[in-house]
Amino acid sequence: MQYIITAPAALDCTVKLPASKSISNRALIISALAGSGIMPDNLSDCDDTEVIVKALKDNPETIDIKAAGTAMRFMTAYLATTEGEHVITGTERMKNRPIAVLVDALRYIGADISYVEKEGFPPLKIKGKKLRGGELHIKGNVSSQYISALMMIGPTLKGGLELHLEGDIISKPYIDLTLWMMKEFGAEAEWTSYDVITIKPRPYTPRTYYIENDWSAASYWYEMIALNARPEDRIRLTGLFDGSKQGDSITRYLFSLLGVKTTFEKSADGMPGTVCLKYSGHGVTRLDYDFLNCPDLAQTIVVACVAMHIPFHFTGLQTLKIKETDRIEALKTELRKMGYVIEDRDNSELIWDGSIQGRSANSAPEVAIDTYEDHRMALAFAPMAFVRNYIRINDPQVVTKSYPHYWEHLDEVGFEICEEHKE
Template sequence: MQYIITAPAALNCTVKLPASKSISNRALIINALAGGNTIPENLSDCDDTDVIIKALKDNPKEIDIKAAGTAMRFMTAYLAATEGEHILTGTERMKHRPIAVLVDALRYLGAKIEYLGEEGYPPLRITGRKLWGRELHINGNVSSQFISALLMIGPTLRDKLELHLEGNIISRPYIDLTLWMMKEYGADAEWTDINVITVKPKPYTPRRYYIENDWSAASYWYEMMALNARTEDTVTLTGLMDNSKQGDSIARYLFSLLGVKTTFVKDDNNGPDMVKLKYSGHSVSHLEYDFLNCPDLAQTFVVTCIAKNVTFHFTGLQTLKIKETDRIEALKTEMRKLGYVIEDRDGCELTWDGTLCKAEKDNDLDVAIDTYEDHRMALAFAPMAFTRSYIRINNPHVVTKSYPHYWEHLDNIGVEIEQEE
């Protein structure tokens, strides 16, 4: 299936963003470990969160987490520390996403986990039991989801967990988000040195918990405002906090460099905070940034910069190669199809110096963007319609992984979406 997307002339709207997937998934695991009887409020309705909800509710013998990388990492640790035997599996892509770092760490704490296919990859057979807290050393440059998975089970261990993160620590805001949420549920967990996190065996306390809306989803509306580039238009986004712990909230500062101004507004009826976006008319001509702490924003900024003819040099992208797809190669391939040449270096940097090439088709409007079963490819490329007559997106339904109502929201603001089989 393919969508042909045509943008409206103006962009004036209020958007109810989806709840944060990152917070939802952590809250579900922590709440389950706390023995909470009430599920967190305002949960994300995306695919990744849905598989965790079903796994925790139905407790099936075999759990298929599909393409949800977060769910695979978090559920592996949760099941290892919880009584019962389960098989944890997913899509073919998931069966080629490495998990040995997490499995080795859990085994060191006493977990019983077997590989049912290729060594180091799902599917897994997990026999849950009470685990021991120990001093554990792990590379800081692995996925922060491995680290968060270990931290969240910390309060349930027989002794304290002392986690030493060696070398360069990536995606630190996601680790800090996990620690903050753990403490919200009563855990004793904190940084005790520059690279050491200590979690004491103090049980979680059940509580009501409300999920903030998603800054990652907000980034695509920032992108639309930057590309629409009309100073008279306003976009209002609901449920975003000025003091958010979400790492992707950095988007508001980065987009200020591309001309989008952010204003926080309190709701008159005591509802959630709102953000109002305006285009200032001023943008840098070159952008450099290290995405080590917010890699999920990389696709958004690659597409935005190229569509605005802003050259860039982005670093800290090493985790992009093990996401839903190899995002570095996917970005290079799809941009080349449109006539832009991105260079990569060592699998962790992307650069565009303005170099162009011949588009895949004589009329580049006939080029269709492949999404590689990766929601962020569709989410990030669709706003290019604001700088072109239209853009074609293949397999557009991949957005359900994190933003199920994306196309509906675009339709509501006047974006024309034509479907072709």
């Protein structure tokens, strides 16, 4: 299936963003470890969260988490410390995403985990039991989801957990989000050194929990207002905190560099408020940025910059190679279709000098963007409809992984979306 997307001339809308996938998935695991029968409020309805809900509710012998990397990491640690025997598996892409770092760490503290097919990769056979915990060393430059998975089971371990992170620490805001949420559920956990997290063996306390909406989803609306570049436009995004613990709340800063101004309307009852966006037109002419702490925003910012003709040099992108797809190669391939030739370096950098080779932004109208089973490819490329006559997106249904109602929301604010079936 393919969508042909045409942008509206103007934007003046209020959008109810989806709930945060990152917070939802952590809240579900921590609530389950707390023995809570209370489901978190405002839970995300995206694919990645629903597979965790189903696994926790049905407790099947074989758990299929499909393409949900977060679910694979979090559920692996959860199952290792929870009574029962399970096999956890996923899509073919998931079976090629490495998990040995997490498995080795869990085995070190007593977990019974074996590989069903290929060494170092899912599927996994897990025999859950009480784990001893103790001191554990893990590289800081691996996926922060490995680290968060270990942290969340820390309070359930006999000896607690002293987690030493070696070398550079990437995606630290996600680690801090996990730590903050653990404390919200009564855990004794803190940074005791710049690279050591200490978690006491104190059980979680069951509680009600309200989930903030998703700053990652907000980034695509920031992108839209930046690309339409009309000072008269207004977008209001509901359900967000000023001072959010979500790492991708850095969106507001990054897009301020691209000319988007953010103001907050706070809620009187302490609940999340509304973010108001407008285009100021005062942005940078070149952008250099290290995405070490927010790699999931890379696709949005790369696409925004080429569409706005802003040269860039982006670093800290090493985890993009092992996401839903190889995002570095996917970005290079799809942007090349429109004449934007992006250079990569050391599997961790992307560079664009501002040149367009052979085509203008509006030429080659039949170009279709492939999404590679990666939700963020569809989400990030759709706003390019503002700088082209229209844009074609292949396999647009991939957005259900994190933002199931994205296309409905675009339709509601004036986008024209035509569906075609590929032969």
